[in-house]
Amino acid sequence: MTKETKKKRGRAPANGAELIVDFFERNGVDLVFGYPGGAVIPLYDALHDGNAKHVLARHEQGAAHAADGFARASGRTGVVIATSGPGATNLVTGLANAHMDSVPLVAITGQVNTSSLGTDGFQEADIYGISIPITKYNYLVKNPADLEDVLAEAFFLAGTGRPGPVLIDVPRDIQTAPAKSNGKKTVSIPGYDPRPVPDDGEVEALAGAISRSRRPVFYVGGGASGEGVSETLLKLAEDSDIAVVSTLQAKGVFPDDRELSLGLPGMHGAKYANLAINESDLIIGLGVRFDDRVVGDVRGFAPLARVAHVDVDPAEIGKRVSVDIPVAGDLKLVLDRLAKTIKPSKKPAWRERLARLKSEHPLIVPESRGNLIKPQAAIRALSEATGGEAIIVTDVGQHQMWAAQFVTSTKPRRFLSSGGLGTMGFGLPASVGAALSGTGLPVALVSGDGSFQMTLQELATVRQYDIPVKILIIDNGCLGMVRQWQEFFFDKRYSQTVFEYNPDFSALAKVYGIPGKRVENPADLTDSVRELLETPGPGLLDVVCDGGENVLPMIPAGKGQTDFYEAEENPPRPS
Amino acid sequence: MKKIISLLVRNRPGVLSHVAGLVTRRAYNVESIAAGPTENRDITRITLVVAGDEKVLDQVIKQLRKLIDVIKIDAIPHENAMTGELALITVSFTPEKKTEIMSLIGLLGLTVKSIEKDRATVMIAGSAQSVDTAINGLAPFHIRAMARTGLVALPLDRDNF
């Protein structure tokens, strides 16, 4: 359909579908991702005249991850639309992914007519029931008069408190039913506090603990990526010599290039990060979940430390690790108050100890064996070439952990990765969303040969909208992360983890009209990466890598903070 | 340890699914769950009896409080609660046992809802303990069917609600 045939509506909404589009316009939703189908034709008809731009993904999962990437990069709520039945069920992974990482999304699904609900009608799936455990909240609209309030509540819930995905299931007849705006502006939900104010006593207790601590560590998570947190965190840490470990979701909130930054903690964190936690006398969790990939064995976590936990979600406090100093409330409010209360205090001994840990246990990019590129070297080359001035998106696997280790991030929202759910296939569509999020930054994707094949259909989306995503494939010919576990814990029995066939990724890109290159020689690596980044528009670089490389250091699942796996021995299989 | 948890929730179509889904998903040990209207028709009261150690119960309460539809949540210690439960029990018996069972029903203070030559359905309303006593008393006969509502509760201190 050409632009000329599109006529802007410019009148009050007449039915439910138009009400939705009108709501978008009034609430600054200018970009949505989706995929049409029978149960959302009325909504797509209204969108056809609307001001919001719609990006047509090639799979609903892709649309959901794109909305997710948009939200992670911009901090705004992402919107995704899908039809009933299979369209809706295709959103499930995307919703679960956003839920685990607390990403604000609103998903709108079509549904069979209200009169057919529950009759196993054509393309009926109970997405309301299905999505209960993977959304912050969800709705099935049964009455046209409720629609506008539901939309307002949904956006309010998605973006406030601990953010998360909200799903609205809209039967087809609700979309076509006469409707008009009630013009209501405010939303209030009894018992729901969008910005919980911390208790003074709790904040004072934390301030006191920080002042008394000699070896403090901030343990920072995705909850800290909100507006204005980064600056205060930097000041607090630098003023009082507080070391900082950052989860995957918080990478860049505290600049990776600072002396006090210890990077990723936990399973694949640097030894110095875990050793610092082990020696610390005060761990201050900020918007984190004390996730098993970080904490390992709960009993052995930070044995010398008192644990403080600041979180907007009180249910996270004490969920896994016992907390001595709980602070429930909005993180920015808490940090602002701490910054006012705490007197700077230098801790030269701690700084010295941290520097020593860092120099004794550096993260190393290994030398090339034979003439094979080391995956870590490829990622380091990307990081150096972008110099922090790019959004780096990852997929899931070894390449993701190497990206966490070797990409230097200095700002929040510039490292996007599926943490909680660990969703292979997140990368490409999330890059699409990130590139359209209006940050003006270039977007580079670090993907794996396995992950990339899960959502590569979105290359068509990249081409159609000419989205300048720079795709780097760490092509190790295997499902590297699983292969690594098999090597370490399953007697090197590589069951179904080695690809006996892979497509030629550079040729594949070309089929989609995207420039594709392959690099195999370590000597060509830096130039190839630079060329990928400097060529305008989208591009793909297939980096053929050493397939035997492992992510180290490694603390095996459920082990203590300093139980580093020594790659040579073969420990007994985990039972 | 057991706790009575009393929830006031927005009276929405999916609210029971949200509450029930949460407790199963997080593998909490729920002994009973009872829902019904309150004096305000926009608000439903749900009473749960949950077993677990202090840490688990603390999590149950926090996770339930987080549900968007939950307006208020109270964990009521047993000693501070007015509680009640209702059960319907159908027993069957041979005709010669009828007199024996009728006197037992009288003794236990049960209300007879229906009676035939070889079966009777009785009702008891009272504390959880009195319901247990009635069931134990009837156990020697053949209990064919039983429906318990699960515990409902209000705190002794009404100002607290």
Ligand SMILES: Cc1ncc(C[n+]2csc(CCOP(=O)(O)OP(=O)(O)O)c2C)c(N)n1
């Ligand atoms: C959808 C999905 N399926 C399976 C897994 C399990 N898994 C985790 S990492 C991994 C291997 C990923 O392979 P690849 O993308 O090539 O990355 P590599 O580890 O080789 O760098 C697999 C299969 C997952 N995380 N997500």
Ligand SMILES: [Mg+2]
């Ligand atoms: Mg791979």
